Amino acid sequence: MKAITFHAPTDLRVERIPDPALLEPTDVLVAVELAAICGSDLHVWHGRETGLDPGTVMGHEFVGRIVAAGPEVSRFRSGDRVVSPFTTSCGDCFYCRSGLTARCTRGQLFGWIERGSGLHGGQAELVRVPLADSTLVALPDALPASAGILLGDVLATGYHCATLAEVSPGNVCAVVGCGPVGLLAVLAARELGAERVFALDGVPERLAWAERLGAVPVAISAGNPVERIREATGGRGVDAVLEAVGSAEAGRLAFELVRPGGTLAVVGVHHEAVFSFSPGQAYDKNLSYRIGRCPARAYMEQLLPLAQRRQEELSALFTDLVPLDEGPAAYHRFAERQDGCIKVGITFSTGRMHG
Numbered sequence: 001m002k003a004i005t006f007h008a009p010t011d012l013r014v015e016r017i018p019d020p021a022l023l024e025p026t027d028v029l030v031a032v033e034l035a036a037i038c039g040s041d042l043h044v045w046h047g048r049e050t051g052l053d054p055g056t057v058m059g060h061e062f063v064g065r066i067v068a069a070g071p072e073v074s075r076f077r078s079g080d081r082v083v084s085p086f087t088t089s090c091g092d093c094f095y096c097r098s099g100l101t102a103r104c105t106r107g108q109l110f111g112w113i114e115r116g117s118g119l120h121g122g123q124a125e126l127v128r129v130p131l132a133d134s135t136l137v138a139l140p141d142a143l144p145a146s147a148g149i150l151l152g153d154v155l156a157t158g159y160h161c162a163t164l165a166e167v168s169p170g171n172v173c174a175v176v177g178c179g180p181v182g183l184l185a186v187l188a189a190r191e192l193g194a195e196r197v198f199a200l201d202g203v204p205e206r207l208a209w210a211e212r213l214g215a216v217p218v219a220i221s222a223g224n225p226v227e228r229i230r231e232a233t234g235g236r237g238v239d240a241v242l243e244a245v246g247s248a249e250a251g252r253l254a255f256e257l258v259r260p261g262g263t264l265a266v267v268g269v270h271h272e273a274v275f276s277f278s279p280g281q282a283y284d285k286n287l288s289y290r291i292g293r294c295p296a297r298a299y300m301e302q303l304l305p306l307a308q309r310r311q312e313e314l315s316a317l318f319t320d321l322v323p324l325d326e327g328p329a330a331y332h333r334f335a336e337r338q339d340g341c342i343k344v345g346i347t348f349s350t351g352r353m354h355g
């Protein structure tokens with residue numbers, strides 16, 4: 001099969017590699033209809049996250065059809081259309097039963113093989129999915145792949161961020177970073193009843209999208225955004241900040257935007273060694289700080305009606321749809337935000353069967 005493989009930072013290649021096989025009786029093989037490049041894939045591309053084995057298939061967002069199933073798979077059969085979260089989960093351990101599927105004791109992240117151990121990713125013609133019954137979610141044929149795929153990561157993560165922030169009717173919020181996750185955090189905050197959502201970014205196309213989703217756009221390069229938002233909130237700051245970047249600068253900005261007694265919810269993947277504010281500063285602000293990987297599987301079925309209802313807007317986030325052979329070049333375009341690139345999908349010819 002063909003796949004996008006990692007070799008070094010900024011060195012991704014489309015290669016022919018062996019087809020995956022069923023290794024456990026609970027495995028399935030999925031023929032991919034659509035994969036996507038996630039902002040967190042760029043951490044590997046830039047070299048901010050290290051340890052990935054050369055030859056690892058990239059990606060953890062994919063939709064497709066099952067083409068083979070192990071003998072202990074009971075919920076799915078060949079031909080079923082499915083969407084996967086970015087990690088597998090058993091559905092039965094302490095963490096899965098408590099809704100924290102991202103910390104499943106048997107969970108694995110797609111697209112991460114280190115020292116020979118792990119899972120290949122979804123930017124390939126075929127993907128092996130362990131623990132299929134408790135990992136995958138059936139996807140209606142009528143739902144476009146470009147909307148359905150967002151259930152497995154970006155929509156779930158944006159909604160998780162709004163949930164961590166405890167957004168409720170009448171709240172005033174700010175979203176820092178309007179990449180795909182930040183944009184869907186805007187959507188989620190509005191869905192949860194936020195009265196106003198300020199969206200902060202430096203890319204005009206992203207701000208335009210945020211406004212389309214119901215936010216007040218705030219360009220971070222035009223004046224002091226903290227002063228502007230404080231003026232708009234009676235000098236207090238916002239009730240909650242949803243931070244979807246993962247940098248020291250974003251963390252500091254979020255801290256300055258939130259009012260005393262407010263909540264800072266973080267889903268951006270941070271790599272710095274220390275917080276951008278001190279414990280004393282957090283104490284003096286009576287700050288609630290909530291952070292962590294989204295338990296996407298726990299949200300997916302809940303969010304399916306939302307994806308169906310707003311499928312046109314969700315699908316439109318894909319500014320770039322490219323065939324597999326153009327995937328490495330699309331990583332460059334996405335990383336550089338060229339030509340208003342917001343979200344990249346990788347398309348595959350339909351009907352490919354295993355073997």
